[in-house]
Amino acid sequence: MKVAPFHVVHRKALPGGYVILRLSGEALECEPGQFVMLRGDWGFSPLLPRPFSLALVEGPDLTILVKVIGEGSKRLAAAQRGDVVLVHGPLGTSFRRVAPDERVLMVGGGVGIAPLLYLAQASRSAAGGGLVGVYGGRSRRDLPMAAELAAAAESVTFVTEDGTAGEKGLASRAMVEHLARTPFDRVVTCGPWAMMATVARLAAEAGLPCEVSLEAMMACGYGICLGCALPATDGGYVYACTDGPVIDAGRIVWGDQPEPSLGTEAGKDRKKREGSGTPADKKGGKRT
Amino acid sequence: MKSERLRIGTLKLRNPVLTASGTCGYGLELARYFDIAVLGAICTKGLSLEPRKGNPPPRTCETPAGMLNSIGLANVGVEAFVRDKVPDLRAAGATVMANVLGTSPEEFHRIAARLDGVEGVHALELNLSCPNVKEGGLKIGTDPGGVREAVAAARAATKRPIVAKLSPETADVCSLARAAADAGADAVSVMNTIRGMSIDIRTRRPRLGNILGGLSGPAIRPIAVRLVFEVSRAVSIPVIGVGGILRWEDAVEMMLAGATAVQIGTASFVNPRAALDVLQGLEAWRRAQKCGYDDIIGAVRIDS
Numbered sequence: 001m002k003v004a005p006f007h008v009v010h011r012k013a014l015p016g017g018y019v020i021l022r023l024s025g026e027a028l029e030c031e032p033g034q035f036v037m038l039r040g041d042w043g044f045s046p047l048l049p050r051p052f053s054l055a056l057v058e059g060p061d062l063t064i065l066v067k068v069i070g071e072g073s074k075r076l077a078a079a080q081r082g083d084v085v086l087v088h089g090p091l092g093t094s095f096r097r098v099a100p101d102e103r104v105l106m107v108g109g110g111v112g113i114a115p116l117l118y119l120a121q122a123s124r125s126a127a128g129g130g131l132v133g134v135y136g137g138r139s140r141r142d143l144p145m146a147a148e149l150a151a152a153a154e155s156v157t158f159v160t161e162d163g164t165a166g167e168k169g170l171a172s173r174a175m176v177e178h179l180a181r182t183p184f185d186r187v188v189t190c191g192p193w194a195m196m197a198t199v200a201r202l203a204a205e206a207g208l209p210c211e212v213s214l215e216a217m218m219a220c221g222y223g224i225c226l227g228c229a230l231p232a233t234d235g236g237y238v239y240a241c242t243d244g245p246v247i248d249a250g251r252i253v254w255g256d257q258p259e260p261s262l263g264t265e266a267g268k269d270r271k272k273r274e275g276s277g278t279p280a281d282k283k284g285g286k287r288t
Numbered sequence: 289m290k291s292e293r294l295r296i297g298t299l300k301l302r303n304p305v306l307t308a309s310g311t312c313g314y315g316l317e318l319a320r321y322f323d324i325a326v327l328g329a330i331c332t333k334g335l336s337l338e339p340r341k342g343n344p345p346p347r348t349c350e351t352p353a354g355m356l357n358s359i360g361l362a363n364v365g366v367e368a369f370v371r372d373k374v375p376d377l378r379a380a381g382a383t384v385m386a387n388v389l390g391t392s393p394e395e396f397h398r399i400a401a402r403l404d405g406v407e408g409v410h411a412l413e414l415n416l417s418c419p420n421v422k423e424g425g426l427k428i429g430t431d432p433g434g435v436r437e438a439v440a441a442a443r444a445a446t447k448r449p450i451v452a453k454l455s456p457e458t459a460d461v462c463s464l465a466r467a468a469a470d471a472g473a474d475a476v477s478v479m480n481t482i483r484g485m486s487i488d489i490r491t492r493r494p495r496l497g498n499i500l501g502g503l504s505g506p507a508i509r510p511i512a513v514r515l516v517f518e519v520s521r522a523v524s525i526p527v528i529g530v531g532g533i534l535r536w537e538d539a540v541e542m543m544l545a546g547a548t549a550v551q552i553g554t555a556s557f558v559n560p561r562a563a564l565d566v567l568q569g570l571e572a573w574r575r576a577q578k579c580g581y582d583d584i585i586g587a588v589r590i591d592s
Contacts, residue, residue: 001320003559039558044534045353047505048557072350088560219348219355220557224313226359227348236341237362 003088005041008079009061016141017068018111019077020055023085027060031094032119033213033246036062037221038076041084046072048219049088053190053245055114055145056121062087065144067111091221093246095119095188095211098128103184105208106153107134107175107199109191110142115213115246116190117145120152130154131188132178136171136195140164172198179206186211189249200249210249216240231255291581293548294328296526297449297474299411301328301549302383304581305539305567308530308553309334309387309413309453310359312563314373316380321560325381327567328549332369334389334415337399339365344497349486354505354532355554356484358498361389361415366402370409378408385411385451392428393441401445412448414438414473416464417455417480429455429480432467439471449474451528454519456482461515462522469523477528477551478515482508505554506532513545520546520586534562536569546586 006025013019037049050072056063066077079085098104098119108116113135120131133156137143140160150156157174158166167174172195178184179202187203189196190213203210216228221241229237231253238244238251294301306329312318315330324330342362349356364372369386377384386409390396396414403409416429416438428434439452452468454461456479465476481502486495494500512531520527529547533539534555542550555562574581 002561044506046350047353047554048350048355217346217348219350219357219554220560222317222560224311224317225348225357225557226342226362227346227357229342229345229347229362231344237345 001088003086005084006062006087008081008083008085011079011081013077014141014144016139016144017077018141018144019066019068020145021064021066021076021079021085023062023064023087024060025062025087028057028062028087028090030054030057030062030090032122033094033115033211034090034092035115035221035245036064036087036089036091038064038088039072039086040075040079041086042075046075048072049086049221050076051091051215051218051221051241053115053118053213054090055117056148057118065111065114088221092241093244095246096186097126098123098131100127100129102129102186103182104129104131104186104188105134105175105178105184106131107171107187107189107191107195108136108149109171109195110137111144112189112191112213113143113145113149114190116188117149117152119188120149124152132182132184133157134159134171134174134178136160136174136191138162171195172202175199175202184208189213196249197254200252200254203249211246212249212252213246214238214240214244214252293526293582293585296411296451296528296549299383299449302326303328303567303571304543304547304549305563305570306385306528306549306551307331307556307563308551309415310361311553311556314364314369314377315382315384316373316376318556318560318563319380319382322564323380325383327383327563329383329385329411330377331385331413331551332373332387333363334361334387335363335366335369335399335403336361336389337366337395339363339368346495346497348501349495351484351486351503351505352507354503354507355557356486356496356501356503357481358496358501360498363389366399370402370406374406374408384409385413387413387415387453388442389415390428390438393437396438397441397445400442400450404446404448410448411451411474412442412446413451413453413477414442415453415480416468417453417457429464430458432463435464436467436471439468439473443472451475451477453477453480455480456511456515462519465519465523465527469525473525475526475528475548476519476523477530478519479512479531482511504532506534506538508532509538513541516542516547517545517588533566534558536566536573539566539570540573540584543581543584544586544588546588548585
């Protein structure tokens with residue numbers, strides 16, 4: 001494995017500070033849930049690469065969903081067609097494949113939709129089971145790639161806190177309604193810490209296995225800095241980069257958020273924490 | 289061109305590029321990216337008597353041209369290292385410098401003794417300077433008496449080459465280096481991270497869970513170059529330069545200042561092949577200059 005130069009072949013800016021980047025380089029063998037460490041070819045400031053979940057992988061093309069938070073994501077989001085982006089990966093664990101007869105409920109929040117979109121797409125193209133989705137955000141513009149998700153999933157319930165798109169409310173309520181209506185075999189989730197904590201609890205109460213895709217501040221992404229520790233139920237820590245990002249929800253202590261969110265008030269909803277970002281006040285996070 | 293100076297005690301280095309402790313895991317993590325046997329040495333994560341789980345998160349944050357960390361020396365412990373890591377390191381053909389983390393002279397002695405007979409461990413580096421543990425670490429490492437005791441305790445337990453990794457957080461690093469040399473260290477590495485702090489102005493909270501952390505990266509390189517320059521003139525044992533080296537040019541600078549070898553640290557977070565890239569760049573430059581490493585070490589020109 002190595003750090004390989006990719007080129008931006010497509011860039012689409014969305015409202016709300018989201019940018020979709022398609023990067024093209026040598027084909028990588030990736031699985032849904034894995035992530036890449038990215039930095040531009042910009043010298044040594046910002047210094048560290050930033051982790052991003054893969055939102056789609058098509059041959060030599062990787063699609064990344066960037067939310068502008070700090071200096072690193074700002075620089076990446078500003079990358080133009082033809083610019084070089086250095087890609088280290090794929091890294092970390094992946095979601096279990098979806099069996100053809102398996103019923104999987106995915107619950108995503110904001111930019112956390114990226115790995116779930118990849119899972120739904122991969123399952124569809126591999127003739128696996130269709131995924132039923134709940135996709136929540138604070139507002140209409142905090143549902144990036146909603147159309148892509150709708151196309152890839154069997155069905156999606158959209159939820160916004162302010163009611164500007166889909167149902168008004170929280171993703172967790174929509175999840176409860178789904179669980180009451182239909183039997184599921186598994187839950188997968190990615191989004192703000194508080195949302196994932198609630199999803200993990202609801203899945204446990206329903207007796208369902210739950211895979212979460214973690215985010216944490218990290219320097220290296222491949223297990224050497226030991227920076228991305230999150231409290232584990234065995235009394236130690238799990239490392240988001242190598243034990244995760246996809247991990248059984250039961251291994252995580254879903255107590256207080258272990259670190260302040262880097263999300264803006266508009267969404268504590270980044271997939272991975274952004275190194276140079278500016279953590280928002282904990283109060284900015286909504287219990288879902 | 290043969291080098292006479294590329295050695296640490298009885299250990300002859302194949303080249304002057306090493307990895308820095310705490311930035312390459314146990315070396316095996318890098319072996320997925322390149323042949324780690326080509327490096328001068330792999331310097332492992334600090335090894336304590338018992339496993340340590342480390343500090344509460346967040347453990348890292350980026351700062352201008354660098355980063356803070358408060359990992360807290362999370363490691364598998366010396367027994368698990370010997371049992372689980374050393375066989376693979378031997379198979380990989382790596383030159384291994386095991387970093388020893390004691391909180392007292394007795395612990396340095398016990399860990400050094402445990403590693404002494406282990407095939408595949410070629411040298412020990414004593415962590416006399418970690419800013420992220422409450423006990424030991426800086427307390428031992430900022431006082432010449434503490435350094436002398438710790439080095440002597442390890443020295444009594446092993447014939448393997450011993451490197452003392454020094455803290456920059458004292459007014460007189462040279463006196464620490466002299467104490468280490470007097471107590472039998474074969475080399476010193478200069479320097480460990482410098483304590484720093486960063487505060488999120490929105491939450492008014494420290495950005496690290498442990499409040500303070502060690503600053504690394506290019507931001508600290510001029511300080512490391514200065515200390516290598518000073519220490520290499522104060523002691524006759526080799527000085528290993530470490531602090532913010534990202535590129536081969538930085539390694540040349542560190543060697544000109546007086547370093548016999550260099551360690552690559554934070555750069556490996558940015559690029560897993562950073563140590564290899566530095567080595568290849570350094571070798572190419574040296575060949576182009578038609579000089580040996582011995583001609584570079586300490587060869588800074590000071591016009592008087």
